[in-house]
Amino acid sequence: MKNEFEDIMSKRTDAELLQIINSAPGDYQPLALEAANVEFQKRNLSNEQISLAKEEIEQKIEINIARSNEPLGVAPKIFASLFPGLLMIMFAGTYKADGYDRKAKEMVRWTIYGVFFYVMFAFLIFIIANF
Numbered sequence: 001m002k003n004e005f006e007d008i009m010s011k012r013t014d015a016e017l018l019q020i021i022n023s024a025p026g027d028y029q030p031l032a033l034e035a036a037n038v039e040f041q042k043r044n045l046s047n048e049q050i051s052l053a054k055e056e057i058e059q060k061i062e063i064n065i066a067r068s069n070e071p072l073g074v075a076p077k078i079f080a081s082l083f084p085g086l087l088m089i090m091f092a093g094t095y096k097a098d099g100y101d102r103k104a105k106e107m108v109r110w111t112i113y114g115v116f117f118y119v120m121f122a123f124l125i126f127i128i129a130n131f
Helices: 006-010 014-021 030-043 047-068 074-082 086-097 101-129
Strands: none
Touching: 006 030, 014 030, 014 047, 074 086, 074 101, 086 101
16 A cells, blocks of 8 residues: 655655654654655665755754744834734734744734833823813
């Protein structure tokens, strides 16, 4: 019986296969892991090719870490605080989905600051109007 993941794994790069094989238990289905192992063995990679694949994985990890820690710019902060609302929270979700964790957190924070500002502003207007 043919493993349904064989075709998928044959299209993966060496680095992707290595990453799948070395993934945490439970990250992939057992049949997918088996197909990745079979494909990796079929390729019969040299030590140099394996080293290059490991370097590629490390570079991707570094890029993801850098992306995750990238701060939100000044303009989006101002925009989120002046126009707080659901749209800004949706933008934060988009940042989060793209791996920009810090940007997402900061977008939510500045949206909350904007809501707080408008609530306090309305409260001050209310107080002034009643004196």
